[in-house]
Amino acid sequence: MAVNPSVSNVSLTSVRSNSTHLLMNKKVTAQESLYHMCLMIKKRLEFLPQLQPYLNLAHSSSEILAEHQALLLSQKQQSQQQHRQRGSHYEGSSAQSTNGRLSSSSTLHRDSSFSATSFGEDSEHSQSFNMEDTLLTFSVGITPISVDCDPVTQLSKLFQQGSPLCIIFNAVRPQSKLTVVSSDDIKICKKSIYDFILGLKQHFAFNDEELFTISDVFSNSTDHFLKVLDVVNTLLNAAPEVFPQIDMSTQLESQRLAKPQTEYDKIVKEFIETERKYVHDLEVLNKYRKQLLDNQIINSEELYMLFPNLNDIIDFQRRFLVSLEVNGQVPSQKQRIGALFMHSKYFFKLYEPWSIGQNAAIDFISSSFNKMNPNSTNFVIGNKMELQSFLLKPVQRLCRYPLLLKDLLQHAESDSKELEIALGIAKSIARNINENQRRTENYEVVKRLYGRVVNWKGYRIAKFGELLYFDRISISTSNSNEPEKDFEVYLFEKIILLFSEVSQKKGSSISLKKKSNSSSVLHLSNSSNTNMNDFTKNTGKLDLRGRIMIVNLTQVAPIDNYSLNIIWESAKEKGNFILKFKNEETRNNWESCLHQLLRQIRSESYKSVNTNSDMSSFSSPVQYSHNSVASIGSTLTRQISEVLPKSHMSNARQSFASEYRSISESYKNSIPDTMLLLRVSFNNDFYTVLVSLDCSAEDLLLAIKRKLAHLGVITKVKYQDEDGDFVMLESDDDWYVVKDMLKESNERLLNVWAYTN
Template sequence: MAIQSQSTVSLPTLVTQSTQSLLNRRVTNEDSLYHICLTVKKRLEQLPQIKPYLNLAHTSSELLSEKQALLLSQQQQLNNQRHSNIGPGVGNLSNTNTNGTKSVGDRRISAISNGSFSDDLDLSNLTIEETVVTFSMGILPITMDCDPVTQLAHLFQQGSPLCIIFNAVKPQFKLPVVSSDDQKICKKSIYDFILACKRYFTFSDEELFTISDVYSNTTDHFIKVLDVVETLINSAPQVFPHIPFEELRWMNTDQGKIVREFVETERKYVYDMEILNQYRNQLLHRGIISSEELKMLFPNINDIIDFQRRFLISLEINGQVEANKQRIGALFMHSKHFFKLYEPWSIGQNAAIDFISSSFDKMQGSDFVIANKLELQSFLLKPVQRLCKYPLLLKELLQQSTSSANSKELELAWDISKSIARSINENQRRTENHEIVKKLYDRVVNWKGYRIAKFGELLYFDKVSISTGNANESDHDFEVYLFEKIIILFSEMVQKKVNSISLKKKASTTSSSTLHLSGSGNSNANSPGGPNDSKLDLRGRIMIVNLNKVNPMESRALNIIWESPKEHGNFILKFRNEETRDNWHNCLQTLLRQVRSESLKSSSSNSDRSSYSSTTYYPHNSMSSLTSNPNRRISDVLPRHQTHQSFENEYRSISESYRSSIPETTLLVRIAFQNDFYTVLVEINSGIDNLLSIIKRKLTHAGNISKIKYQDEDGDFVMLESEDDWNVVKDMLRESSERILNVWAFA
């Protein structure tokens, strides 16, 4: 029996084993819930008086299986009625069973998946037992009427079969056997059985189950009932003789061997997750770590185990039929959206590993099922490893498939499994990117007034070779970061090498650093900066809104073409491999589609485009000067800051002679107020209070001025009200060699 937290029948033997033996332990059909139920059913069939109840349980289980299959066949209609209660033709499926539980509720119907499932349907608030009416996922092979787990569950819900089992084991303490469709009478029989087990078998309350457990649709509760029943029949082998397991002959074929590997590795995975949950419950009961820490380490582990048990049951069922009758591909199609249960796990995995590294000392106990830090980390990695294993197994099955119908399902399943693996990797990448952004903030020596918080989410980063496509120009390496709103480039700053003599003679000057482009590849190309977190110099940027085309090229390259109202150009990124290039290409194409979609929705799309004219980008000649002289300042190679469109005419009217006449220590502040323009001169070294005072005096005739805003380099209008705001403005103007500041005043 696979170990789970609620069962205590086989727990003591596991606790005494070493963690390493748990990791390497081979899990067989004796640990499989499917085979345990199949064996228990066959042993119960040896008792003549229980056969009618087994037949009745088979009939009700078969009906549920048909209902589940019908629900799946109605999926297309459900997709068109995403939030409707029940699709056409299945209105009678929400009736109450004879046991009093709803076989198919509204939420159950709305969450069944067949691969064409509507992606915008929210499953986050649903659990497996609310959406699946049997103990197996998907639909059964055509030669299977029902699964043995659901059949036994319905057998126990009748109540009287439990009393028959008890009487066969303890005939001297016979219980009354009352057969009835009345659920109250069934529950009375279940209560009599529980009380007799407690009295005559010395079960503790923790080892027994409740009446509610019998009628529950969760695997945890079912296993509690099954453990007690199995203990009873094992105590009377003369009444319930052991049934040997028979190996299927077709499993020796090439496809059979792959299915066997699929099933056996899935058994092992479920077993390992149950061990991990057992360890979690030991931590919980001892109160060793907080509930928040438990949730971070083992997010929704109970839901995952419940789903994977049902998934395994379906795999086991398919393993019992010949290859051309299997529906393993359909199983993945039906389970597609339940794999979303793993999202919290994949997102928080790095944090969990870090927590274990720093806090495992307090997470130990002499009787804990896991007692080693490294092996706990190994257990925590298993979910992601398993999800990444599915595409490999499905690909092998697809290559061996001889049935066209099965091949199509397996091909769809393969695509689904690859999509799941990509999603998991994407979640982990996003989590890692958040940490990269935190480090990046400190690595950049001078942000030149740019605000990283306005870049959006970091999507990709890498060390990339950049050129303009000119054969006469050499390529140079940059660390390139792709955010939702901007592509930004950095060069690495390193200590200038000097000999020992210069160190002695010029000790006062050797501490200065010189900008240069790294000529060698990064040892960790996917983690710019590597372990030393070297300092970076900001060299250039281009706003996503100014991109025109993104075209893949040979030699792992990507040609990025940009266009603004006044200029246009291109630059070429050369990546380490085609996969990285394709990831960037797909991501940039998605961002471009979003930008264009937003532009179409906006009635003022043209003015919106011009509002981004303050963004900087690499025109062809600017890239040339950057790559030919990597030590130049960013202000030397990038176009100067362009003002807002409302200032453009007046900006042109200022002559170069007047502009050059502005004292070096002074800024010309131009104020836009109620469609008029005003100018004042302000000392660069003056404080914010002096600036605001001068502006307000200039506009005394207009009354009280409540707000002053400026336009930053991202085109956003920012309040100018603190000394920090004023320092950012001065840095921005200094780096762009600008002597004119445009502000907007509001009464």
């Protein structure tokens, strides 16, 4: 009797669809999920009385594993809580229950401090946890209190006994019986599995590719378990008179009709059904990946770029679905869907490479799909649109979880604490997905921007920090005589840059309102209007028309018409400009980002002044710390006065007074407009050097070296820029930036630091 293993309904079938609609909208039934596959096979095995003791033993083993898994999760959670509360008194600890799932349940409900940790977080504490050691079963997290174990783990434990496989073989082919030896000795169990595999080869014409290995039986991988399940299911189908087919759909429908469906129940049903579809789509994608690999169509690097972590993601999502299916079988008040997210949040980090590389994958498909898909009917995905849609599935699913949890939370009839925590986790995951994609896009934008700007005027784009936002924005000032102009605006961590297209006339510029008569820090000019898609991919040349350092911003306030009023102040002047956005959401994003940057600057300034104050008792009035960034340079004087409490101002002023004590105001005012006074700090002493602003960087460095020649060989010179950073002064580009900075602040004095190594 020969059995064709291709008739199994467990394996993913290879179907090439000529229609994107047919493949993307294929309905996935409950019988196609791993949970119901195992439930059906278990019920079929129960028709054979000889297997019942083995099924009972497998049930007991699975129950112990479920309890141990719940206990591990509880211990990890308690350890996290203690880590967060380290240094503070911990109260309210209660005795731990002897039942692992009961203990985990009570702990989860007690833990009001459990927070939504984003999947992008990589704290030292969370990294010390290996969450994979909590995967003792084929479900994630803990099972509801009324459920002992899941059927997937139970079948896995059944097959690991070895002898049940031999019993199944004998029931299907009694004329070629295998020896049945029941034992808990792992070696004897493996010998029985080996006999089973050998029997399939000899009597059922299975080949090695269609079979599993002994290691597959004891593996904790869903991929390996599915290979075992596929073979067993094929064998059962060969003897329907011994293992009758079961119509699970009829049973599921009768169960659904047996109880009234609340809104909560309907949402849970939708949750599970859409999760089944998602896992099925991942498996389709994985089959396509294997087809590309087997046919050597693209290399391994391209495969990973297209499908990063796909095997790990599928393994996790199968377990996640099993847990959802388990919860769907119990009343709503006993479900632990919220806890499922709480225990799964670390596994969602698997999606980080996927979210970061998705844009690159889509671009690769657009340019290389023809070589990826030769004229063959064996490929499960048949066109470019299908593949792009499948690659978008993971991100779309992660962004849908918050919506489903929000609906569950709104209709929950029992304690919703876990659902509230789960919603926070899901939102955090979705935010980080969007943030990763935004950063990836911004990285590409910065690369294009670098080549688009005709003249960077000595500025180094690497010093701007990360690009946070960019847009085409209408800009005006509070001066009613100046018209509103459009610019390409880029918000970096340290600076706001404004550009106009080179083709525009530079004469149509406006200056920002200011309180002094000196030239404005920022000048704007006109730019043509384009839509956002054209803007992000535009390669037209740009002219740098204005910039404002974040450290110089003093106020950011929303006003009417989706606008932000931004007030800036440098050492010598003040001004404002108004950014008008296309919608309220964009305006709010920019506002929030700018406020966050300002808080960070103020926090660093506060710490710096405190550090300088703490060191004052150890230093002479002439000495100061090179690390006290906020206390060095006149540019930051006004900034510190804006952000520090008055109690700290005396220390700051003393520091500045100490720095400038040896140079009188009258002497500084006497410096010609064409000259610059260098105040060189070396070995806790100061030296002055007068140089021409027209000199080269080489001449300037030579003048400093000559001044300090008797003290040693000067090898490098640094200055402090407007951001408070210490920057090497070694080229004409550096010198150009310095002169531009001094011109804006109307300064004739520059503090530099000289070093001998």
